[in-house]
Amino acid sequence: MTTTTTTTTAGLYDSEGQEKNYLNHSKGLWSWLTTLDHKRIGVMYMICVLSAFLLGGIFALLVRTEHLTGGETIMSAETYNRVFTLHGAVMVFLFIIPGIPAALGNFVMPIMLGTLDVVFPRLNLMSWYLWMTGGVFFVASLAFGGIDTGWTFYTPYSTTYSPYGPAIICALSGAFILGFSSILTGVNFLATMHMLRAKGMSWFQMPLFCWSLYATAIMQILATPVLAITLLLLIAERTLSIGIFDPSLGGDPVLFQHFFWFYSHPAVYIMILPAMGVVSDVIAVYSHKHIFGYKFIAFSSVAIALLGFLVWGHHLFVSGQSALLGTIFSLITFSIAIPTAIKVFNWLATMYKGSIDLKCAMLYAMSFIWVFSIGGLTGLHCAAIATDVHLHDTYFVVAHFHYVMVGGTVFGFLAGLHHWWPKIFGKMYDEFWGLVAWALVFIGFNLTFFPQFFMGAQGMPRRYWHYEPQFQAYHVASTIGAYMQGLGFVLLAGVLLYSLFAGKKAPRNPWGGTTLEWQTTSPPPLENFPHDEPPIVGDPYDFHAIEYKEELEGYVLVAAPAAHDAERSIVEEIVEGAEADSYGSRGN
Amino acid sequence: MTQAHATTHDAHGHDDHGHAHDPNQAHHFESMEQQVASGKLGMWVFLATEILMFGGLFCAYAVWRARHFEAFEIGHKQLNTLMGFINTLVLIASSFTMAWAVRTAQLNKNKATAVLLALTFLGGCGFMTIKYFEYKAKWDHGIFVGEPWGHWNTFREEAKTELEAEKTATQLAPPTTGTPGLVNALPTPGKTPEGFIGADAAAADAHGHEAEAHAPPAAHGEGHEPAAEGESAHAAAGEHHIDPDDALKARTFFSIYFCMTGLHGLHVLVGMGLIAWIFFRALKGEFTETYNAPVDLVGLYWHLVDLIWIFLFPLLYLIS
Ligand code: HEM
Ligand SMILES: [Cu+2]
Numbered sequence: 001m002t003t004t005t006t007t008t009t010a011g012l013y014d015s016e017g018q019e020k021n022y023l024n025h026s027k028g029l030w031s032w033l034t035t036l037d038h039k040r041i042g043v044m045y046m047i048c049v050l051s052a053f054l055l056g057g058i059f060a061l062l063v064r065t066e067h068l069t070g071g072e073t074i075m076s077a078e079t080y081n082r083v084f085t086l087h088g089a090v091m092v093f094l095f096i097i098p099g100i101p102a103a104l105g106n107f108v109m110p111i112m113l114g115t116l117d118v119v120f121p122r123l124n125l126m127s128w129y130l131w132m133t134g135g136v137f138f139v140a141s142l143a144f145g146g147i148d149t150g151w152t153f154y155t156p157y158s159t160t161y162s163p164y165g166p167a168i169i170c171a172l173s174g175a176f177i178l179g180f181s182s183i184l185t186g187v188n189f190l191a192t193m194h195m196l197r198a199k200g201m202s203w204f205q206m207p208l209f210c211w212s213l214y215a216t217a218i219m220q221i222l223a224t225p226v227l228a229i230t231l232l233l234l235i236a237e238r239t240l241s242i243g244i245f246d247p248s249l250g251g252d253p254v255l256f257q258h259f260f261w262f263y264s265h266p267a268v269y270i271m272i273l274p275a276m277g278v279v280s281d282v283i284a285v286y287s288h289k290h291i292f293g294y295k296f297i298a299f300s301s302v303a304i305a306l307l308g309f310l311v312w313g314h315h316l317f318v319s320g321q322s323a324l325l326g327t328i329f330s331l332i333t334f335s336i337a338i339p340t341a342i343k344v345f346n347w348l349a350t351m352y353k354g355s356i357d358l359k360c361a362m363l364y365a366m367s368f369i370w371v372f373s374i375g376g377l378t379g380l381h382c383a384a385i386a387t388d389v390h391l392h393d394t395y396f397v398v399a400h401f402h403y404v405m406v407g408g409t410v411f412g413f414l415a416g417l418h419h420w421w422p423k424i425f426g427k428m429y430d431e432f433w434g435l436v437a438w439a440l441v442f443i444g445f446n447l448t449f450f451p452q453f454f455m456g457a458q459g460m461p462r463r464y465w466h467y468e469p470q471f472q473a474y475h476v477a478s479t480i481g482a483y484m485q486g487l488g489f490v491l492l493a494g495v496l497l498y499s500l501f502a503g504k505k506a507p508r509n510p511w512g513g514t515t516l517e518w519q520t521t522s523p524p525p526l527e528n529f530p531h532d533e534p535p536i537v538g539d540p541y542d543f544h545a546i547e548y549k550e551e552l553e554g555y556v557l558v559a560a561p562a563a564h565d566a567e568r569s570i571v572e573e574i575v576e577g578a579e580a581d582s583y584g585s586r587g588n
Numbered sequence: 589m590t591q592a593h594a595t596t597h598d599a600h601g602h603d604d605h606g607h608a609h610d611p612n613q614a615h616h617f618e619s620m621e622q623q624v625a626s627g628k629l630g631m632w633v634f635l636a637t638e639i640l641m642f643g644g645l646f647c648a649y650a651v652w653r654a655r656h657f658e659a660f661e662i663g664h665k666q667l668n669t670l671m672g673f674i675n676t677l678v679l680i681a682s683s684f685t686m687a688w689a690v691r692t693a694q695l696n697k698n699k700a701t702a703v704l705l706a707l708t709f710l711g712g713c714g715f716m717t718i719k720y721f722e723y724k725a726k727w728d729h730g731i732f733v734g735e736p737w738g739h740w741n742t743f744r745e746e747a748k749t750e751l752e753a754e755k756t757a758t759q760l761a762p763p764t765t766g767t768p769g770l771v772n773a774l775p776t777p778g779k780t781p782e783g784f785i786g787a788d789a790a791a792a793d794a795h796g797h798e799a800e801a802h803a804p805p806a807a808h809g810e811g812h813e814p815a816a817e818g819e820s821a822h823a824a825a826g827e828h829h830i831d832p833d834d835a836l837k838a839r840t841f842f843s844i845y846f847c848m849t850g851l852h853g854l855h856v857l858v859g860m861g862l863i864a865w866i867f868f869r870a871l872k873g874e875f876t877e878t879y880n881a882p883v884d885l886v887g888l889y890w891h892l893v894d895l896i897w898i899f900l901f902p903l904l905y906l907i908s
Contacts, residue, residue: 119630121614191630191633195629255651
């Protein structure tokens with residue numbers, strides 16, 4: 001293993017000498033649509049969720065353009081309501097929730113575990129088809145006039161007042177189906193991590209990305225069914241007037257909010273935990289240093305997953321919840337910041353005295369830390385009841401959740417996308433243009449959302465079509481930022497797609513990764529690892545086991561990774577700190 | 589999910605363990621035991637999602653029952669406890685035959701497994717048939733979930749007519765009806781001389797026949813005429829001794845009743861589909877000592893469906 005290079009490995013070539021991998025072992029659309037290979041399913045998910053991201057992005061730019069002026073710029077108030085609703089609904093249900101687990105997780109996780117596939121390959125394909133079906137329902141709701149309730153479907157608006165009944169039912173059915181797609185992914189991933197870790201791989205030799213997917217799976221499994229029943233009840237209310245949420249029939253609209261947030265608050269962690277997992281792995285690789293506090297990061301994911309179920313009431317501070325309940329929810333919400341902060345400090349400690357490579361993936365990961373911290377800290381403003389009474393339903397909340405969802409999840413997704421792109425497609429993209437795209441996205445993002453904190457604190461309500469002149473400067477700045485981001489994303493897509501045609505062939509391990517997916521070829525063969533090279537399991541962050549080889553332009557394994565768990569004693573951490581000091585003196 | 593990974597099975601010779609593979613073992617598992625354990629874990633986790641989904645409904649039930657107890661009190665009297673009870677027995681029996689089928693499958697007795705699965709399937713059929721008559725009876729009286737399809741005014745009119753009919757039939761002094769709009773207008777003993785609904789099988793039977801005399805449900809919207817000859821049967825069954833003014837309140841109860849039993853009924857149908865599938869596989873003799881996971885997993889699912897009913901029955905039929 002230590003001396004083989006890709007060119008001498010047997011069994012990887014077909015009779016014509018062409019390299020065999022999961023991409024070319026069979027051809028044609030049909031072979032993709034019926035594939036049970038987790039890698040292909042991951043790629044199909046990637047194409048789909050990124051298309052959804054594009055659609056949601058177009059809606060976002062329309063919203064921002066409308067806000068260039070306080071009155072009508074390009075659309076009427078009614079149209080505006082539908083555009084912002086679809087923006088939110090598409091981004092949340094079609095992109096951000098499935099995004100990292102279903103696209104990147106599907107591809108990478110089984111390889112990281114050194115196994116052949118997920119536990120239930122058919123279920124995996126089925127969840128992709130469910131995603132597609134849900135997506136069709138969402139798009140079809142446009143044909144019925146579009147929904148205008150906001151992505152939260154709040155009653156009594158969705159049950160009584162919104163004129164777009166059929167569109168609402170269509171979108172609710174879509175969200176219901178997407179929920180099942182998410183549940184099946186969760187069941188599959190959780191069982192895979194329990195059952196299919198490579199021989200000899202302990203729980204604490206799983207990469208942190210897997211741990212985050214594990215925590216995510218818990219939430220997908222326990223929270224999503226409640227959303228499913230809520231949506232069914234809402235459909236029944238709208239079509240049959242069962243009277244559960246409609247006060248005129250004895251129902252309670254706030255009950256809907258409880259049901260909805262019982263799912264949707266955990267859902268925000270379904271969105272962010274996988275991104276945190278990506279960032280944990282990326283930070284270690286580009287700092288070329290063992291992850292700091294492995295168990296803390298792993299267990300804080302699980303802690304977030306469990307605590308995340310107990311805080312939904314912070315969305316109902318002004319919905320007529322009792323003061324006692326509000327206080328309890330407020331306190332638990334504060335406490336969830338603790339495991340979150342634990343992660344942030346561990347990432348910083350990992351980078352400390354590492355030899356940091358400012359590659360695209362690392363830049364996205366570092367921006368994640370910065371931007372997500374802003375998002376998390378402003379979450380605390382919202383979690384304090386007295387402030388939230390003022391901030392609720394203003395642009396402050398809009399800015400808060402975009403900082404965590406775009407700055408957090410989307411940046412995490414992009415970090416992972418750049419990190420694993422050479423592995424997935426076997427091509428290197430252009431770092432320089434990747435950096436330019438990153439700069440546009442990063443600056444554009446902050447320009448878009450930072451002004452919204454000010455606007456919101458000054459009282460600009462969210463979801464309003466009209467606004468007072470005093471807010472115009474902020475809105476215009478925000479819109480310019482949005483265009484800049486849009487440009488950045490287009491450039492980013494261009495850089496990555498161009499690499500597919502003109503990129504250099506990727507080595508097995510271009511970045512110096514130590515998890516198992518970097519031991520196999522890029523792209524991996526159908527069976528994930530070459531026949532004669534089963535993965536070598538050990539501490540997933542043992543950077544002493546790899547070495548850079550100039551002639552391969554990549555790293556190779558030079559020793560078996562240390563056989564112990566990834567968690568190390570504080571002594572080891574300090575010793576490595578001292579070693580890192582000596583790197584530092586080499587003038588890094 | 590339990591079968592071989594079709595597209596890649598051949599491409600990959602995972603033959604380094606030196607023992608012959610069970611043809612049912614998918615290529616990404618190391619051993620049959622691992623495959624079985626995986627399937628079980630997956631099924632248990634899936635059952636957890638089912639419980640949470642019904643959990644939402646139980647929550648809604650709790651909230652409503654706390655807020656509108658009188659609606660539950662009034663509404664549940666319209667249900668036929670006997671039928672509910674029989675259905676409970678039917679499901680418990682089918683759970684028993686299912687568990688037995690799991691055992692025979694493990695013992696490689698495919699014939700016995702097939703017979704037991706057929707019995708389980710019949711249990712499911714029985715349950716759905718009884719449920720059908722219960723639903724039909726409600727539907728015929730304008731009781732259905734919600735507004736457009738439930739004909740609550742028809743229901744109220746019918747209750748009125750019945751009350752009149754009964755008064756003349758029994759020549760009793762008019763019973764003291766509850767004050768209109770009184771919140772806890774519980775039926776007084778005078779109003780329900782026969783006691784609980786459907787307390788005897790004959791009543792249920794009479795009801796079943798009577799149901800056929802009614803217009804088909806689709807025509808219901810055009811106006812429902814209380815079928816004169818059916819009235820005495822009703823009076824005998826004591827089913828509609830309800831204050832007409834309370835009729836509307838029952839609607840709240842029936843919303844949750846139809847949501848809960850409807851979702852449960854769908855699960856029974858899915859379970860029956862699964863049972864039919866493994867029934868045919870058992871007929872073909874596919875199960876062995878090592879390969880019987882499908883029977884096991886379907887069994888788990890079927891037990892959960894039964895279990896949910898065990899909770900639904902007292903919550904919906906036995907309120908006091
Ligand atoms: C330290 C962690 C966090 C805290 C303390 C926190 C706190 C809060 C609070 C109190 C609100 C309600 C504000 C209001 O409506 O008045 C809120 C809204 C929101 N948060 Fe967070 N949050 C945190 C992290 C996250 C994360 C990680 C995400 C998603 C990735 C997220 C997404 C959202 C969304 C989408 C909303 C608004 C939902 C809506 O009304 O449409 N939050 N957050
Ligand atoms: Cu929340």
